[in-house]
Structures are given as C-alpha cells and as structure tokens.
Amino acid sequence: MxxxxxxxxxxxxxxxxxxxxxxxxxxxxxxxxxxxxxxxxxxxxxxxxxxxxxxxxxxxxxxxxxxxxxxxxxxxxxxxxxxxxxxxxxxxxxxxxxxxxxxxxxxxxxxxxxxxxxxxxxxxxxxxxxxxxxxxxxxxxxxxxxxxxxxxxxxxxxxxxxxxxxxxxxxxxxxxxxxxxxxxxxxxxxxxxxxxxxxxxATASAPRTSVIKMDKPEKKRIGKILQVDGNANAVAQQLAQLLHEEAKVI
Amino acid sequence: MNILIYFEERNGSIRKPSFEAIEAATKLGASSIAAVVASASSASVLNEQAKRAGIAKIFTVDDARFGEYSSKAAAKVIAEAAKAFNADVVIIAATSRGKDLAPRVAVRLAAGYVPDVTNFSVNGSTIHATHPVYAGKANVTMEVTTAVKVFSTRPNLWKAPKELSTNEASVEALSLNLDESDFSDRTKELMLSQGKLDVAEADIIVTGGRGLKGPENWGLIENLATSLGAATGASRAVVDAGWRPHSEQVGQTGKTVSPTLYVAIAVSGAIQHLAGMSSSKTIVAINKDANAPIFAVCDYGIVGDAFEVLPQLTEAINNVRRH
Known part of the structure; x- marks a missing residue:
C-alpha cells in the first residue's frame, strides 16, 4: 500500500x-x-x-x-x-x-x-x-x-x-x-x-482570497470574583442571582 | 446580490445553523435568497420548514440515492444550484458537514472561500469576512477576490428567523446527471450518543478540569449541567487522563466553542484551553487557586473548592430556574 x-x-x-x-x-x-x-x-x-x-x-x-x-x-x-x-x-x-x-x-x-x-x-x-x-x-x-x-x-x-x-x-x-x-x-x-x-x-497560482488584517480579539470581561470565605451557600446563591439578573443567561 | 444558502437536513429536519445563515445573508445585503436541499427526505416536509422569512426559492434534487448522504454528490448539487441561481455568494453553516462541503463547493465554482466566519462587514460591493485563527487567539479579516464567493458561518452567532414566511417559495427540482462515481463516499449510518448534548452546539457548557481529582467525581459536573440544561465539556488534562472522551474536549486540540454561558470548574486555564472558549458570551470560573489564569478571562468567578461549591450552586440554580 x-x-x-x-x-x-x-x-x-x-x-x-x-x-x-x-x-x-x-x-x-x-x-x-x-x-x-x-x-x-x-x-x-x-x-x-x-x-x-x-x-x-x-x-x-x-x-x-x-x-x-x-x-x-x-x-x-x-x-x-x-x-x-x-x-x-x-x-x-x-x-x-x-x-x-x-x-x-x-x-x-x-x-x-x-x-x-x-x-x-x-x-x-x-x-x-x-x-x-x-x-x-x-x-x-x-x-x-x-x-x-x-x-x-x-x-x-x-x-x-x-x-x-x-x-x-x-x-x-x-x-x-x-x-x-x-x-x-x-x-x-x-x-x-x-x-x-x-x-x-513550484509556483503557487494567484490567490483567491487576501488578508486585510489580523488582530487579537479584545472582549471586555466583567471580572467579578467572589470569595467563599467559609460560606459556599452564600456565594452560590449570589452567583446564581448574578447569572439570572445581571448577565441574564439563565 | 443573489445569495444561496445550503439547508442541511438531519432526521427529516433542517438544522438550526442553516436557518441562522439567513440572518448572515440579510446582513450581507442580499437582494434575493435561495436555499438548496440535497436530501431524499420528503421534499414537501423540508420545503415546509424551508419557508422562512426571505427565502424566495428552494432548489431540490429528486434522487433516492441521497438516502445515503454523500459529500461529493451534495457538493455537486450545491454548485449546480449556485449556477442555476446566478449566486454571487454561497453560505454554508460551518457544521461538521458544512466544513466538509464548503471547500468542495468553492473548488467547483472556482470561488474564493473564507471558513468559519464570525463577522461580516460590507462596504459597497466589498465584503470583509472575519474568522478566528490559532483557535481564537487571533482573528483574520479576509476579502474574497473572485466573482463568486463562498463562506461558512460559525453556528450560534446569528439568529434564526422565528417566523415562518407566509410567502410561498418557488421550488425548482434540479436536473443533474449524477453517476455512481459521484456517490463514491456514502454515509452508511449515523450513530448518535443518546440524550447527550454536543459541546460544539450547546448554548450552555459546563467544563470540568483536573482539579476534580478523578472520574468518580464527574457526577458533580453532570448534576450542574443538568440543572442548567448544559452540555459537559472537558479540559485536555481530563481527556488525556482517560476520564472523558475526546469528543468533549474544549481547546486548541479539541473543540472551539462559543456558547452563551461557559462554566469552567477546576480548570486552570492553559492558553490552549482559553483559545477554545474565549469567544463565549459569559464565562464563569470556579477554582480554588486564586491565581489560576482562567480568572483573568472570566465574567464571574468563585475562588473556592469545587467540591464544596458545586452542590450548593446546583441547588441555587435549580431554585432560580424554578421561579
């Protein structure tokens, strides 16, 4: 083969x-x-x-x-x-x-x-x-x-x-x-x-596409970091609320 | 501008990413949009689904051999439909099948092609198409320099029109001479994992990393995924350790995803992983290491032990979703 x-x-x-x-x-x-x-x-x-x-x-x-x-x-x-x-x-x-x-x-x-x-x-x-x-x-x-x-x-x-x-x-x-x-x-x-x-x-044939620009994606993130500090239940509740009310993704 | 969209069928339905391409076509300023279906499923059923806003014409092919999908034959059908419609642009959703078809159609039409487009900008007759490269570490904006242009559009980024159009689209059955050699690749069987959402298509993804210590703890990830209606993803370390199949791997040597919500649990956030998920709309990270790189790209983070936080979070999300 x-x-x-x-x-x-x-x-x-x-x-x-x-x-x-x-x-x-x-x-x-x-x-x-x-x-x-x-x-x-x-x-x-x-x-x-x-x-x-x-x-x-x-x-x-x-x-x-x-x-x-x-x-x-x-x-x-x-x-x-x-x-x-x-x-x-x-x-x-x-x-x-x-x-x-x-x-x-x-x-x-x-x-x-x-x-x-x-x-x-x-x-x-x-x-x-x-x-x-x-x-x-x-x-x-x-x-x-x-x-x-x-x-x-x-x-x-x-x-x-x-x-x-x-x-x-x-x-x-x-x-x-x-x-x-x-x-x-x-x-x-x-x-x-x-x-x-x-x-x-070899020689490449003429391109069918051309690059206009390359850049890096810049997406602003909220970056809100919660600390557990012994109360996992409280931060879990807080995160669920943020996702529901602020980010509106759940 | 005439734009042709390929409508991909699976189990008798047209798939959502194909409908999303309608919005992409509208954004490009289409004056007329047609769709092409290459499938042996009842044309009338598919046409019913295909009557979406803006579709003027539907090209079909009446050939029982499409009962077994063939990439080669489908590419030929799409290219012939493009010619019959005088298409300036052909859009194919960048699904597993679409990524395979679009380059073929481009070759058949001697057209330039930009894959996996995440954004278009139009200035007069000039189209700039942006697609992520290096697994999303950078974007490249390209222009197609041929008269006919082919694009594949990344799923989940455009909205499929909700309303069925009341206008009847005209249906044209293409007459093609397809011989046996056009069907030299045949799909014999589709084997779906029952009841599992695929990370590549999911709207919400919960990914677990090596911080979960072992496959016996994966139930924590699955419980949270169930409460969110999410697919489960895995970091490379988890896949390489054999806890999860590679079809779930997110990252540069796995899948590149852009869900509405991405939840990374006990994932440190190596650059290869970040590349695969950084275009997600909202990112949540839970990790006990406050210095984990994943926190630098997240919208919401919890610094804490996943074993402690996950059961509570699953419960809290169930409560929010119940109300």
Whole structure:
C-alpha cells in the first residue's frame, strides 16, 4: 500500500500570538514551530497500515526549507521518504492545488492528513484535494478500517459519529482519538537524518482570497470574583442571582 | 446580490445553523435568497420548514440515492444550484458537514472561500469576512477576490428567523446527471450518543478540569449541567487522563466553542484551553487557586473548592430556574 501523508509546520500550541508589524500575519519572533498535532495522528495511522499491509509512507509538505522540519519529524516517526514542494503559500486553495499537482503523479492508495492545521484552522485542504483529485474523502475521522478496496471511516459529527464507506484510493483527515501517535526513538531520529527529502520547485497560482488584517480579539470581561470565605451557600446563591439578573443567561 | 444558502437536513429536519445563515445573508445585503436541499427526505416536509422569512426559492434534487448522504454528490448539487441561481455568494453553516462541503463547493465554482466566519462587514460591493485563527487567539479579516464567493458561518452567532414566511417559495427540482462515481463516499449510518448534548452546539457548557481529582467525581459536573440544561465539556488534562472522551474536549486540540454561558470548574486555564472558549458570551470560573489564569478571562468567578461549591450552586440554580 502506498500512503501519502500531507504534513504542515505550525506554531506550537503554547504560542502566544502577536501580530507582526504588517498587521496581517503572526510575528514569528520567539515562536517554536512543530509538526501539526493532527498530522501526527495521520502519520501514525499511515505507519500502522504499512505495518499491517506493507508498502511505503511518504510525507509531503508545501512551504519553505523550514517545512522540512515537519517532514523530518514524520520521517523520525517512521515514514520512508519526504517530498517538499517549495513554494510561497499564496492562500489555502493554492496550497491544496500545489499538493494536488504533486499527488497526481504519485499514484497513492491512500492520502492521509490532519483534520486541520492549528494555525489557520480552516479544515479546507482535505475537501479541496477531494475535488481537485476527484477522490472520495472523509474528514474528522476517529476510526479507519480497510476492507479490500473499501475504506470504512467513522467521522465525528455533532452528537455522535457517522460511518462512511469510501472506495479507494481515498483521502482521510485525522481527528484526535484515531490512534496514539508514537514518540520517535533516538535511533529513529538519527536514521531520519539519512532519509531522502525530494524537493520540487513550484509556483503557487494567484490567490483567491487576501488578508486585510489580523488582530487579537479584545472582549471586555466583567471580572467579578467572589470569595467563599467559609460560606459556599452564600456565594452560590449570589452567583446564581448574578447569572439570572445581571448577565441574564439563565 | 443573489445569495444561496445550503439547508442541511438531519432526521427529516433542517438544522438550526442553516436557518441562522439567513440572518448572515440579510446582513450581507442580499437582494434575493435561495436555499438548496440535497436530501431524499420528503421534499414537501423540508420545503415546509424551508419557508422562512426571505427565502424566495428552494432548489431540490429528486434522487433516492441521497438516502445515503454523500459529500461529493451534495457538493455537486450545491454548485449546480449556485449556477442555476446566478449566486454571487454561497453560505454554508460551518457544521461538521458544512466544513466538509464548503471547500468542495468553492473548488467547483472556482470561488474564493473564507471558513468559519464570525463577522461580516460590507462596504459597497466589498465584503470583509472575519474568522478566528490559532483557535481564537487571533482573528483574520479576509476579502474574497473572485466573482463568486463562498463562506461558512460559525453556528450560534446569528439568529434564526422565528417566523415562518407566509410567502410561498418557488421550488425548482434540479436536473443533474449524477453517476455512481459521484456517490463514491456514502454515509452508511449515523450513530448518535443518546440524550447527550454536543459541546460544539450547546448554548450552555459546563467544563470540568483536573482539579476534580478523578472520574468518580464527574457526577458533580453532570448534576450542574443538568440543572442548567448544559452540555459537559472537558479540559485536555481530563481527556488525556482517560476520564472523558475526546469528543468533549474544549481547546486548541479539541473543540472551539462559543456558547452563551461557559462554566469552567477546576480548570486552570492553559492558553490552549482559553483559545477554545474565549469567544463565549459569559464565562464563569470556579477554582480554588486564586491565581489560576482562567480568572483573568472570566465574567464571574468563585475562588473556592469545587467540591464544596458545586452542590450548593446546583441547588441555587435549580431554585432560580424554578421561579
């Protein structure tokens, strides 16, 4: 089975977001970048399928040389090789299109990726790839079984799950809960340094969206703090009244 | 401006976030609003529900294969309806299904797309759409530069019109050539957890953190949730410890929520958690550590032991709600 995992390089979840001087982007100063956490589930699932059915796992990313770090992390987990599509990301559609152009030449049986990148949180790439590659896709998947040439995926939806049958090759976006990603061992981190990363130079097509500004949400909070001081009943009554009469939410 | 809204159906009803999109469309200055339903459920029932204020036209598709939902086929139906209606804008509520459909429709229409929009501002023919990024730590305001524009709107932020319109919407059945390959993904089964509200949709959420010490104490959270009619949420620490399923996790690697009331119990308020709930309308925090970061973002807080406060608060809220 040939499996492609699309990975992205994103600011760590502990990042405090500061807006850059251009007012449109995050200020990268002091920000630590990591392999997108949802992509770890995708890489893990690919490795488990390879262990079961044999085959090859290729990690693909779009971006600058820095994105090699994300690929390297996937290689350290156990992926066989990497592909870096070197291009400026003009917008999300352009990234999906760059990925699709490369994936078309690869003939994968399965394409895996995280359900969203934790930077722009758009959840756009998997559905866009589905259309661009004319492949079935299931997103936000928490369980995946392969039965012959059919993939059976469970997608998380409001209040439960949906069971989806897809003809392969297909695209699956991973949600937390799909598996427990492995930590790369030290020998595997060393081995990953020797694994090949192919570089493909590409040009993104014209963007379909443009960023006008980035800013931080400023919401004024009332900040009324009550102290229990030995009388939990009194503060509980007080809070219930405040929620009822002042905030009017109950 | 012609605006097409996708009406998402579940178990024979159109879901609330789809109706909320009507207000978003009105805010954008729609001159004509149409809806599209891609479902095998009785068209007449759905059309009855679809006759809401402002809807001039309803596009349907008459195809028994929609008995099993297919994302690919639904995207094709929406895109064809957009063409038939000469839509300038397509709005799809950012539900689980909508987040999957909207990018597909955008690709089909060669349209730019902004996901999970929380606010629109309109200046002449220019639309600025704001969507939260970095799990809500920042907002990005975007402009779509293509002629046709696709947006998904975050649920719970717009009001669904209450009144059914007395005007009959005209119904047009789309004639499409859908072949088997258009149904290459099929939803076989919807498995709902019985009687449980989902954090992603709930109007009130009560979230428990690791300060509750163990899963055996979760009943305190559930009792308060029941008295408020709330869904229960969990911090990442609680999910990682295996007390609660990840479908309840609120935060950067869980769900981003914006309920009317968010109650955080024994949650310290790590930056990843705050990112996922800071757009809630009213935030309440209960924690015995007066220095917990959650107090910096709350409207009302109680510094005290959750084990002591929760039973009293549940009782007090029951009293308020009874009157």
């Amino acid at each position: 040939k499996i492609i995992v699309c990975v992205s390089h994103v600011p760590d979840t502990t990042t405090k977001v500061n807006v850059a001087a251009d007012g449109k982007n995050i200020d990268p100063a002091g920000v630590k970048f990591i392999l997108n956490p949802y992509d770890e589930f995708a890489v893990e699932e690919a490795l488990r399928l390879k262990e079961k059915y044999s085959g090859e796992v290729i990690a693909v990313s779009v971006g600058s040389d820095a994105s090699k770090e994300a690929i390297r992390q996937a290689l350290a987990m156990g992926a066989d090789k990497g592909i870096l599509i070197k291009a400026d990301k003009s917008d999300t559609f352009a990234v999906a299109e760059l990925l699709a152009n490369t994936l078309k030449t690869q003939g994968a049986d399965l394409i895996l990726l995280g359900k969203q990148s934790i930077d722009f949180d758009g959840m756009e790439i998997a559905p866009m790839l589905a259309e661009l590659l004319d492949m079935p896709a299931a997103t936000v998947v928490v369980s995946l079984q392969i039965e012959g040439s059919t993939a059976i995926a469970e997608k998380e939806v409001e209040g439960g799950k949906e069971k989806i049958a897809l003809s392969m090759p297909c695209i699956i976006s991973a949600q937390k809960g799909l598996n427990d990603p492995r930590y790369p061992s030290l020998p595997n981190i060393m081995k990953a340094k020797q694994k090949p990363i192919e570089e493909i130079a």
